[in-house]
Each structure stands twice: as C-alpha cells, then as structure tokens.
Amino acid sequence: MKINLTVILEAKPENSYKLKGLLQNLVVQTKKEIGCLQYDLYQNSDNVNEFIFHEIWENKAAFDFHNSSEYIKDFFKNSPIILNKAPRVIFTNKIA
Secondary structure (H helix, E strand, C coil): CCCCEEEEEEEEEEHHHHHHHHHHHHHHHCCCCCCEEEEEEEECCCCCCCCEEEEECCCCHHHHHHHHCCHHHHHHHHHHEECCCCCCEEEEECCC
C-alpha cells in the first residue's frame, strides 16, 4: 500500500537559504532510494521561509528505510537550530 504524505518545514528567517540547500540535497539523495515514487520540494510563494515536500512511497517498508537512513537522521538531529518550529507531517489518502 502506497504511503502519501506532505511535510511542511519553516526556517528561521536567517536560515532560509541554508535550509533550502540542505533540503535540495535531501531530494538528490532520496530520489535514489528504491521505493521512492515521488519526493518533490516546493517553496511557499508567499513565505520564502516555508518549504513543502510532497512524498509518495511504494510501501511502509520503503518509507521506514528512508527515515532510518543516516542522512535523514542527521538532518533531523541538526535541524532544530535552523527551523522555526517542528516539521509538520500530514499523511494523506488520495481520493481523486
């Protein structure tokens, strides 16, 4: 069963550019993972400090593997100093 989710991250204003670079690096690494069907990064047009991931994973095992990868663990370990607040994760079910 596919896993669909959206993750919203907000940088502290002085860290927006840095966060953008870190997230772009996550995209490059993540898209190499088996089971990653979609991993798209967006920046809010009205708030340049806000970044949004739209993710689709082949199954829970692929999603769990991603979250256990060293680069994801490192990102979240070091992110509190650049994020304005904790990331918001929204799991969704596609209906149309």
